[in-house]
Amino acid sequence: DIQMTQSPSSLSASVGDRVTITCRASQGIRNELGWYQQKPEKAPKRLIYTASTLQSGVPSRFSGSGSGTEFTLTISSLQPEDVATYYCLQHNSYPYTFGQGTKVDIK
Amino acid sequence: EVHLVESGGALVQPGGSLRLSCAASGFTLNNYWMMWVRQAPGKGLEWVASIRQDGRETYYVDSVKGRFTISRDNVKNSLYLQMNTLRAEDTAVYYCARVFDPWGQGTLVTVSS
Numbered sequence: 001d002i003q004m005t006q007s008p009s010s011l012s013a014s015v016g017d018r019v020t021i022t023c024r025a026s027q028g029i030r031n032e033l034g035w036y037q038q039k040p041e042k043a044p045k046r047l048i049y050t051a052s053t054l055q056s057g058v059p060s061r062f063s064g065s066g067s068g069t070e071f072t073l074t075i076s077s078l079q080p081e082d083v084a085t086y087y088c089l090q091h092n093s094y095p096y097t098f099g100q101g102t103k104v105d106i107k
Numbered sequence: 108e109v110h111l112v113e114s115g116g117a118l119v120q121p122g123g124s125l126r127l128s129c130a131a132s133g134f135t136l137n138n139y140w141m142m143w144v145r146q147a148p149g150k151g152l153e154w155v156a157s158i159r160q161d162g163r164e165t166y167y168v169d170s171v172k173g174r175f176t177i178s179r180d181n182v183k184n185s186l187y188l189q190m191n192t193l194r195a196e197d198t199a200v201y202y203c204a205r206v207f208d209p210w211g212q213g214t215l216v217t218v219s220s
Contacts, residue, residue: 044210045210094166095169098153100151
């Protein structure tokens with residue numbers, strides 16, 4: 001099985017800060033990775049697919065990069081509405097696996 | 108607008124069975140792979156199962172193999188998850204999703220005596 005190691009597990013940043021979340025895959029997954037945002041008591045919502053493609057309707061302050069084993073989700077300027085838990089998901093091979101999640105809040 | 112609505116979640120005793128349903132609207136179900144993902148209380152996301160458009164190819168996470176069955180009825184625009192021999196560790200909110208977006212709002216399954 002492919003393990004997805006996500007870091008950090010939580011972070012606190014100020015409004016306007018640049019925020020970076022990383023996922024590392026235990027083996028190469030090409031660009032078969034998505035990033036999801038989950039707000040409390042809500043279903044997850046996809047932000048990024050194929051590692052770097054922005055989902056329609058998602059603000060441009062979100063971006064993704066990486067290929068192979070290392071991937072990054074960046075929020076260029078953190079906003080109050082970005083308070084949520086973020087997950088990566090690899091779909092290169094079964095079983096699909098998620099990262100452990102990163103809880104983001106405002107300092 | 109694409110819409111997914113899960114139903115069937117309930118409180119069930121260990122060893123019991125439950126069938127979850129997911130009603131799809133706003134798109135043609137038989138054009139897409141579909142999946143179930145679960146989230147135990149206070150925990151992260153776990154992919155459970157996926158099914159091909161024609162239903163002839165399915166995949167499961169090891170912990171549910173032999174106990175859960177994913178299926179679909181493209182005429183009824185519905186996805187299902189038959190869960191047998193339920194365990195306490197199956198307690199979670201279960202989401203259906205069109206691979207890989209969007210997701211439904213989830214349905215809660217609680218396995219407890």
